[in-house]
Amino acid sequence: MAIKKKEFKESISYRYVDIIKKELVKEGLVTEGQLKAAMSVQKSTQEGIGRNLLRLDFISKEKIIDFLGRHLGIPYVDLKGYVIDPGVIELVPEEMVRKYKLVPLFKIQNTLTVAMVDPLDISAIDALVHRTGLTIEPMVSTEEDIIKTINQYYSRARRPEGVLGKENEGDLVSGVEGGEQELESIAATATIVREANEIILEAVRERASDIHLEPEEKNVPVRFRVDGFLRKARILPKDLELAIISRIKIMANLDIAERRIPQDGSFTVTVENRPVDLRV
Numbered sequence: 001m002a003i004k005k006k007e008f009k010e011s012i013s014y015r016y017v018d019i020i021k022k023e024l025v026k027e028g029l030v031t032e033g034q035l036k037a038a039m040s041v042q043k044s045t046q047e048g049i050g051r052n053l054l055r056l057d058f059i060s061k062e063k064i065i066d067f068l069g070r071h072l073g074i075p076y077v078d079l080k081g082y083v084i085d086p087g088v089i090e091l092v093p094e095e096m097v098r099k100y101k102l103v104p105l106f107k108i109q110n111t112l113t114v115a116m117v118d119p120l121d122i123s124a125i126d127a128l129v130h131r132t133g134l135t136i137e138p139m140v141s142t143e144e145d146i147i148k149t150i151n152q153y154y155s156r157a158r159r160p161e162g163v164l165g166k167e168n169e170g171d172l173v174s175g176v177e178g179g180e181q182e183l184e185s186i187a188a189t190a191t192i193v194r195e196a197n198e199i200i201l202e203a204v205r206e207r208a209s210d211i212h213l214e215p216e217e218k219n220v221p222v223r224f225r226v227d228g229f230l231r232k233a234r235i236l237p238k239d240l241e242l243a244i245i246s247r248i249k250i251m252a253n254l255d256i257a258e259r260r261i262p263q264d265g266s267f268t269v270t271v272e273n274r275p276v277d278l279r280v
Contacts, residue, residue, distance in 0.1 A: 023071055024059075034058040048121030051101075054143075061142055068140050074119050077105070079145040081251075082270045083197045083204075084153060088112075091132050094154040100124035103149045106272040110134055113273065115141040115149075152193045180257045187246040187256070195240065196247045197269075200278070202233060204271045213248075215241050252280040 024030050030038075030053060038052040045052060050068075053059045068074040084105060091112065092104045101117040102124060112134040116124065119138035128136050186192060199222055203211050208224035213236075220236040236244060246256040252265030265280045 024067065027067070029063055029067060030058050046123065048118035048124070050118035050120050054117075065140050068119060072119075075139050077115050077139040077141050077273075078270075079103070079115060079141050079149045081268060082149070083201045084149075085201060085272075086153075086194070086198060089153050091134075092128065093131075094150075096127060096131065097150050097154060100127065101143055101146055102128075103146055103153070105139070107134070108272070111137050113137040113139060115139050115146060117141070117143045117146055152190045154190075183242060183246050184250070184256060186243045187250055189243075192240070192243045192247050195236070196244055196251075199234070199244075200269055200276075201271060204276055206233075213241075213245065220244070248280060252278075254280065 025032055025035060034053070034056070038049055038056055038058060041052045041056065042049055045055075047055075050064055054061060054064065065076045069076060082105065084103070085107075088104050088107050091107065092102075092114075097103055100121060100123075103115050105113045105115055107113070112128070112132055114128060114136060116138050117140070118124070119140050125136050125138065128134075199211065203224050206224055206226055208226050210225035212223040212225070212230065214221045214223060215238075217238075219238050220241045222233045222236060223230045224233045249256045249263075249265070251267045251269075253267070254263045254265045263280075266278060267280070268275050268277050270276070
């Protein structure tokens with residue numbers, strides 16, 4: 001269900017009132033009293049009815065996701081393994097995504113697909129339309145996954161200098177106590193997740209068959225094999241080497257502490273709503 005600037009209020013608001021008041025109660029998902037209580041709270045929270053029903057624990061997230069899919073055709077999106085183009089992220093500022101608990105996923109022509117905790121939140125969709133000037137295609141996801149994705153893509157926290165520099169590298173490689181845990185923690189930071197995702201996104205768009213990380217003395221060149229030929233895609237700083245490799249290992253469910261014996265693994269990411277299988 002795409003919502004354009006001129007018609008989103010009609011397409012959402014009438015269906016919003018009708019479905020919420022009739023179908024939710026008719027199906028026994030909430031009572032009349034619970035609905036009235038959620039609408040009363042809505043006046044003070046300025047949030048969508050769906051989020052207030054969840055906030056008051058009147059309905060489970062699983063039930064409301066199922067309801068939205070059946071009645072409004074709004075699909076559920078699992079954000080785990082979702083790779084988002086940084087250019088799409090830049091379309092919606094951090095203040096807005098945190099306020100409305102949403103995250104832009106991909107843009108095709110004049111349509112922006114957005115994952116939302118409450119895709120029936122008219123004020124959120126209004127803000128998106130006015131901010132981007134695009135048609136909005138809402139999808140629903142869990143608040144936990146959306147917050148995690150926001151933190152990964154929007155976090156302004158900077159990686160401490162030398163966090164994987166030469167002064168730490170020996171400990172991490174030798175596997176002394178705390179080394180593996182520290183590396184796993186660093187591999188999960190927003191900086192590393194974004195860097196790994198951007199490499200994968202670029203490779204998918206270039207239709208690369210292979211991604212090569214080739215550590216050198218001072219840096220880590222990344223090469224793509226396209227149509228049988230290797231070409232340089234980007235150069236990573238040396239201090240990101242172990243973290244990026246560990247991030248890939250974690251995604252493929254491999255042992256990040258094992259560096260001597262070859263390991264095989266695989267994982268699936270979603271790029272522009274299309275699953276992509278990768279083998280490591």
